[in-house]
Amino acid sequence: MTATTQETRTILFKIKRQTEPNSAPFWEEYAVPYKENLNIISCLNWIAANPTTTSGVDSTPVAWDCNCLEEVCGACTMVINGRARQSCSALVDTLVKETGADTITLEPMSKFPLVRDLVVNRQRMFKELIRLKAWVPIDGTHALGGGPKESPEAQDTRYALSRCMTCGCCLEACPQFTIDNNFVGAQAISQARYFNMHKTGAVLADERMEELEGPGGITDCGNAQNCVKVCPKEIPLTESIAAIGRQATVHAIKSFFTGKK
Amino acid sequence: MANAKPRVIVVGGGLAGLAASVRIAEAGVPVDLFSMVPVKRSHSVCAQGGINACNEVARQQGYSEWMHFDETIYGGDFLNHQPPVYQMCYEAPKIIDLLDRMGVPFNRTAEGERDLRMFGGSLYKRTHFAGATTGQQLLYALDEQTRRYEAEGKVKKYEFWEFLWPVLDDQGVCKGIVAQDMRTMQIRSYRADAVIIATGGCGLVYGKSTMSVICTGGAAARCFQAGAWLGNPEMIQVHPTAIPGEDKCRLMSESARGEGGRVWVPRQKNDPRKGIDIPENERWYFLEEKYPKYGNLVPRDIATREIFFICQQGYGVGGGRQVYLDVSHLPEATKKKLHGILEIYEKFVGEDPKKAPMRIFPAVHYSMGGLYTDYEAAPDNKGLVQGAHGNMMTNIKGLYAFGEVNYNYHGANRLGANALLNCIFDGLFCGLGVANYVRDGVATSSADTQASVYDRAVAQEESRMKQLLSGHGTYNPYKIHEQLGNAMTDYATVVRDENGLKGLRGIIAELREQYRKLKLTDTGMWTNQNLSFARALGDMLIYADAVALGALERRESRGAHYRSDYTERDDSKFLKTTIAKWNPSSYSVSLEYADVPTPLIQPRQRTYGKVDKKEPAAAKA
Ligand SMILES: Cc1cc2nc3c(=O)[nH]c(=O)nc-3n(C[C@H](O)[C@H](O)[C@H](O)COP(=O)(O)OP(=O)(O)OC[C@H]3O[C@@H](n4cnc5c(N)ncnc54)[C@H](O)[C@@H]3O)c2cc1C
Ligand code: SF4
Ligand code: SF4
Ligand code: FES
Numbered sequence: 001m002t003a004t005t006q007e008t009r010t011i012l013f014k015i016k017r018q019t020e021p022n023s024a025p026f027w028e029e030y031a032v033p034y035k036e037n038l039n040i041i042s043c044l045n046w047i048a049a050n051p052t053t054t055s056g057v058d059s060t061p062v063a064w065d066c067n068c069l070e071e072v073c074g075a076c077t078m079v080i081n082g083r084a085r086q087s088c089s090a091l092v093d094t095l096v097k098e099t100g101a102d103t104i105t106l107e108p109m110s111k112f113p114l115v116r117d118l119v120v121n122r123q124r125m126f127k128e129l130i131r132l133k134a135w136v137p138i139d140g141t142h143a144l145g146g147g148p149k150e151s152p153e154a155q156d157t158r159y160a161l162s163r164c165m166t167c168g169c170c171l172e173a174c175p176q177f178t179i180d181n182n183f184v185g186a187q188a189i190s191q192a193r194y195f196n197m198h199k200t201g202a203v204l205a206d207e208r209m210e211e212l213e214g215p216g217g218i219t220d221c222g223n224a225q226n227c228v229k230v231c232p233k234e235i236p237l238t239e240s241i242a243a244i245g246r247q248a249t250v251h252a253i254k255s256f257f258t259g260k261k
Numbered sequence: 262m263a264n265a266k267p268r269v270i271v272v273g274g275g276l277a278g279l280a281a282s283v284r285i286a287e288a289g290v291p292v293d294l295f296s297m298v299p300v301k302r303s304h305s306v307c308a309q310g311g312i313n314a315c316n317e318v319a320r321q322q323g324y325s326e327w328m329h330f331d332e333t334i335y336g337g338d339f340l341n342h343q344p345p346v347y348q349m350c351y352e353a354p355k356i357i358d359l360l361d362r363m364g365v366p367f368n369r370t371a372e373g374e375r376d377l378r379m380f381g382g383s384l385y386k387r388t389h390f391a392g393a394t395t396g397q398q399l400l401y402a403l404d405e406q407t408r409r410y411e412a413e414g415k416v417k418k419y420e421f422w423e424f425l426w427p428v429l430d431d432q433g434v435c436k437g438i439v440a441q442d443m444r445t446m447q448i449r450s451y452r453a454d455a456v457i458i459a460t461g462g463c464g465l466v467y468g469k470s471t472m473s474v475i476c477t478g479g480a481a482a483r484c485f486q487a488g489a490w491l492g493n494p495e496m497i498q499v500h501p502t503a504i505p506g507e508d509k510c511r512l513m514s515e516s517a518r519g520e521g522g523r524v525w526v527p528r529q530k531n532d533p534r535k536g537i538d539i540p541e542n543e544r545w546y547f548l549e550e551k552y553p554k555y556g557n558l559v560p561r562d563i564a565t566r567e568i569f570f571i572c573q574q575g576y577g578v579g580g581g582r583q584v585y586l587d588v589s590h591l592p593e594a595t596k597k598k599l600h601g602i603l604e605i606y607e608k609f610v611g612e613d614p615k616k617a618p619m620r621i622f623p624a625v626h627y628s629m630g631g632l633y634t635d636y637e638a639a640p641d642n643k644g645l646v647q648g649a650h651g652n653m654m655t656n657i658k659g660l661y662a663f664g665e666v667n668y669n670y671h672g673a674n675r676l677g678a679n680a681l682l683n684c685i686f687d688g689l690f691c692g693l694g695v696a697n698y699v700r701d702g703v704a705t706s707s708a709d710t711q712a713s714v715y716d717r718a719v720a721q722e723e724s725r726m727k728q729l730l731s732g733h734g735t736y737n738p739y740k741i742h743e744q745l746g747n748a749m750t751d752y753a754t755v756v757r758d759e760n761g762l763k764g765l766r767g768i769i770a771e772l773r774e775q776y777r778k779l780k781l782t783d784t785g786m787w788t789n790q791n792l793s794f795a796r797a798l799g800d801m802l803i804y805a806d807a808v809a810l811g812a813l814e815r816r817e818s819r820g821a822h823y824r825s826d827y828t829e830r831d832d833s834k835f836l837k838t839t840i841a842k843w844n845p846s847s848y849s850v851s852l853e854y855a856d857v858p859t860p861l862i863q864p865r866q867r868t869y870g871k872v873d874k875k876e877p878a879a880a881k882a
Contacts, residue, residue: 020787035507039609042507048791049739051782060783061791065298067473069509070605072397073302088508089608115444116788126299130412135405136364140287141689147361149373159366159392162401163601166301198364 009034009102011092012054013043015062016107017117028062029054040080040087040106041066062106064118071232074165077172078118079107084172086232087118109172111179125166128188132208136201148199161194161240163233170227170237182216186227189218190240196247209251218248265708267699268293270438270451272424272480273459274300276396276681277664279403280688281457281695286407286415288696293451294407295419295440297475297793301404304461304473305684308396309602310516311378311388312360312681314353318377324385326351331862333679336382336560337629337672338820339836339864340493340857345636345652345669347861348644349686356685357389363402366391368598378598379519382560382676393516393601399681403688423793424480427456427487427660428718435659436707439718441726443793446786448722450715452707454699457661458484459688462628466801466808467754468746470625471503471512481632481666482800485807489655491841492633492668494804495811498675498821499754500626501564502586504610510624511609513586514602515677518557520595522588524548524568525618526576536578536585536618544585547571554870562674562821563869565623569755578620587618625754627680629671629821630811632662633840636669642860645690650698652691659703661695663687668838673820729795734778738795741772741779745798748772749805753812758826762813769806776802807841807850814852815839832864 010031018025031054032043048061064087066076071089080090081104095104112120150158170186171177177185192208195201212218221241228237269285271278274296282292296303315326329350334341361367361375367389368376380388391398410416421443428437428450437452463478464470485491502517502524503510518524525544532539548567549556557564572582588599596603596615606614633656637649645652653669654661662668664684671679745768752765776799783791817831818824837854844851 019785037609037611038507045508045739049737049743058782060785063788063790067298067302067304067475068307069474070307070511071608072306072394073298073304073473075298075302091609091611093611119788122299126301126408129405130408133409133412135409136362136402137409138359138362138406141284141359143355143358144362146358146375147364150366150369151373152369152371155366155369158364159368159398162366162391162398163394165306165397166299195364200362201364 011043011096012103013047014103014105015117017062018108018114019116021114028059034092034102036093038092040090040092040104041069041076043092044087062118063116072165074167077109077167077169079109079172081105084109084169084230086167089232109168111172111177112168113179122166122168125168125171125185125187128184129191131211132184132188132192133204134188134191134195136195136198137203138200154197158194158197161190161235164190164235165233167232169230169232173226173230175224175226176220176222183220184212184216186221186237186241189221189244190235190237193240193243205247206251209248212244213248213252218244265706266291267454267703267706268452269695269699270295270453270456271459272438272456273303273461273664274407274418275303275305275459275461275664276400276403276684277688278457278459279400279407280685281459281663281692282416283403283406283410284689284692285696286410288693290696290699292416293419293453294416295422295424295438297421297423297443299420300407300418301401303400304476305400305681306397307471307473307512308399308681309393309512309514310519311380311390311395311678312357312399313380313388313676313678314357314682315350315387316354316357316375316377316389319385319387322385324387326353328385329353329387332383333670333676334672334862335865335867336676337674338830338867339859339862340496340672340819340838342636342669342857343859343861344638344642344645348690349670349683351644352686352690353682356682356689360399360402363406365398365402368392378516379558380677381515381518381558381564382555383558384555388519388678390516390598393514393599396681399685424460424483425722426483426718427657428715429487429657430705430710430714433488433657434704435657436710437715439722441722444788446789446792448719448726450719452710452715454703454707455659455661455695457663457695458632458666459663460666462665463801463804464625464628466745466805467497467625467749468743469506469508469510469750471500471510472626477797477801478628478804479797479800482804484632484655484657484660485841485843486803486845487657488843489657489660490633491630491807493630493673493811493839494807494841495815495822495839496629496673496820497625497754497808498561498627498629499565499623500561501568501623502621503624503626504606504619505622505624506609511605512624512626513606513619513621515558515561517586517588517599517602520588520599521591522557522586524557524564524584524586526571526578526584530575531580536587537589537616545576552869552871559869560674560676562823565755566823568623572622583620583622585618586621588614589616589618623755625750627675628665629668629673629675630808631666631668634662634667634669647690648693648697650694650702652694653687659698661691663691673822725796726792729779729792730781730784732779732781734780736775736779738779738781738791738798741775742798742801745769745772745801745805749808753809756823756825757812758824759813762809765809766806766813769802769809773802803843803850810850810852811839811841830867836864
């Protein structure tokens with residue numbers, strides 16, 4: 001790449017914006033000077049410092065969420081060229097290679113209430129974690145010795161599940177999860193499996209299963225498997241859904257014979 | 262409203278803030294937890310390598326809590342406070358046990374025990390880890406416990422709320438905070454009988470660092486302007502191994518070296534070949550050669566300087582500012598333990614580090630300095646008084662500082678994998694002291710504090726906001742930030758000197774002038790991120806000057822603070838804490854010094870067994 005082409009080449013960003021939750025969305029375009037190794041966040045930073053559209057209108061910086069900038073916090077998810085992913089790890093070079101064009105489209109996720117521009121409210125995901133009691137019910141923080149021993153294999157499986165960063169990609173991609181229904185979604189189902197796998201966490205397994213067998217629970221999953229394809233952390237979501245499905249069957253039979261249902 | 266139930270406000274939901282919330286809620290005191298981001302997305306998720314604690318395996322090799330303590334003090338070049346560090350190291354094994362009970366997926370040995378790895382500044386394996394995403398795993402465990410208390414109504418979360426100012430009553434005692442809802446932009450006050458600041462580091466003062474976007478140091482700078490002191494603000498850690506990037510420098514954790522990764526440069530300057538094509542005998546493993554005992558695991562300040570100087574001498578890869586960090590020779594099973602970080606390299610650089618050496622360079626990483634805190638030492642100085650009100654309280658009564666924002670533990674240089682420990686230790690051990698303080702150390706309940714005290718603080722913040730929104734100047738906050746970052750990086754990182762630091766202070770003063778003439782491009786009252794950033798920029802400009810002045814006046818070299826004009830440590834003059842104070846009338850920082858007591862370990866020479874070899878030995882043919 002020579003210096004001159006670097007100076008003149010720009011990437012066209014088409015950004016879907018919305019000032020407030022109830023206002024109408026609109027599109028804006030920005031031309032961002034190309035450099036090697038740019039990620040989407042660097043481009044949004046550039047726009048924040050130079051918020052003038054391609055039609056010469058002085059606008060406002062685009063609002064978006066981010067924090068870690070290395071794909072571990074889950075904050076910066078947005079729909080980039082039609083697919084939900086993290087704007088910190090989405091690289092311009094890769095996107096351009098994918099589409100063959102110097103144009104990139106940014107939209108907010110559609111399955112969560114819009115806050116502003118590319119910011120959405122994902123509180124629902126955290127609420128589901130409360131509903132499913134996604135924690136290990138320890139006695140307290142006093143020194144009571146270590147936790148249960150665990151085989152490296154079991155650790156490996158749990159570790160893979162515990163990397164979920166509540167980013168929402170799996171929910172954005174899921175046909176069963178909509179902005180106004182009550183489906184728990186793949187992320188929470190997988191977390192339930194994670195806690196059911198832990199010896200102390202399993203103490204609450206029955207309570208988790210009650211929730212997952214109720215409305216919006218596991219039976220709402222249509223097995224479309226879109227979720228697992230988009231998860232940036234390669235979390236084995238369909239395995240989790242299958243595992244919870246099996247646990248649900250066992251739990252239902254158990255409840256039947258113990259007369260709980 | 263006499264006899265109202267005491268409440269505690271925790272600002273910050275990283276490891277320190279969450280550990281504090283859990284401990285205080287458990288003690289039966291309700292907690293209001295404020296965070297700019299959902300707590301599960303706090304910066305602590307970035308921590309990769311691990312958390313230190315003496316353990317049975319290490320103990321049977323001759324390691325002990327005392328040695329952990331000694332390593333931390335030696336690593337910090339004797340500027341750390343010994344009683345709290347002692348207590349932290351002796352609590353560490355219990356903290357690991359607790360995290361284990363919470364379900365943290367620590368890596369396991371074949372027998373199912375917790376696995377360990379090597380880390381910098383130690384000759385023993387004493388670092389516990391969960392893959393290469395330890396911070397994420399620990400934060401999640403504490404997030405889950407916090408959620409449990411949230412479900413029980415004992416913790417109330419205020420996420421997307423920004424702390425703006427600590428509220429002090431007429432006696433100067435902290436009685437709550439002023440905060441802003443980052444969506445509605447509403448500013449209001451909250452009452453509390455104690456406030457814990459757990460807002461993390463200040464990397465953004467340097468523009469780009471390995472830290473997250475919200476690590477502006479803004480909260481600490483606001484407390485500073487309200488009368489809290491800073492301790493050793495000049496002590497900033499530059500991590501030896503990061504990937505330079507446009508928006509941030511991404512860390513390649515010390516665990517890469519802990520697991521056997523090696524740092525090297527080609528023996529021949531400007532070697533045009535690719536790293537993988539350079540044969541073993543033409544590679545210069547300069548750290549291993551200079552520090553035969555610690556090798557690649559010398560502490561960060563030393564590794565950083567060696568890398569920096571090697572590049573200055575022209576040995577950098579391609580003659581530039583980069584060296585190789587190589588894990589390509591490690592066995593597959595070891596690479597798997599590093600998956601979390603190798604994935605980052607691959608995603609952001611586009612090369613597979615399992616096959617070829619990574620190219621890295623030092624980057625600003627951690628703030629050893631921060632809010633000044635005090636503690637109540639045990640009578641023999643071996644540790645702290647358990648449950649004492651004064652543990653990690655700032656000079657403002659009722660205002661505490663926990664975690665990275667607390668200056669107490671790491672002196673002039675932090676050892677790897679000691680930060681997560683210090684965060685959780687503060688929260689759990691010192692959290693109890695806060696619960697005790699609000700129950701029986703408070704003279705007037707915050708419920709009885711006059712409303713005017715709060716109204717005044719809210720009015721101050723509202724007017725500050727209006728001033729920012731109505732600015733008619735010409736300067737763009739993002740551009741000022743860029744200049745600040747560049748200047749700080751040029752003059753106040755690895756090598757510092759009198760002229761550079763004086764010049765830096767001049768630049769900061771100039772940028773402050775520009776800051777008075779800001780123009781915000783967004784003046785709306787809904788999710789205005791522009792406003793939040795612009796306000797934090799003002800605070801960064803204040804914090805930056807404390808760093809610069811602290812560095813200028815510390816005319817010696819100690820730990821991370823290296824002065825090319827005063828290259829030796831000078832205990833007679835500078836075995837002292839820098840205490841920075843803010844003078845609102847002159848709008849300036851002034852410094853004082855306080856002796857660092859050394860009741861348990863006396864300062865000694867800090868060489869890490871260096872042998873002198875300035876140039877690479879001739880290539881062994
Ligand atoms: C890339 C990287 C890797 C690391 N790896 C390790 C490691 O392996 N081992 C180790 O021991 N240490 C490591 N560290 C250091 C360690 O991660 C940090 O020191 C530690 O996580 C800091 O935690 P904290 O709780 O103090 O603050 P943080 O986790 O930074 O959290 C700060 C909190 O404060 C909130 N906050 C900030 N400002 C405001 C405000 N104005 N109003 C309201 N809320 C606010 C934020 O929302 C957040 O919740 C690493 C650091 C980095 C950058
Ligand atoms: S399998 Fe399909 S329906 Fe079920 S959670 Fe995944 S995407 Fe949704
Ligand atoms: S499961 Fe994957 S896609 Fe879904 S929230 Fe977690 S990390 Fe994101
Ligand atoms: S900013 Fe954290 S995942 Fe992108």
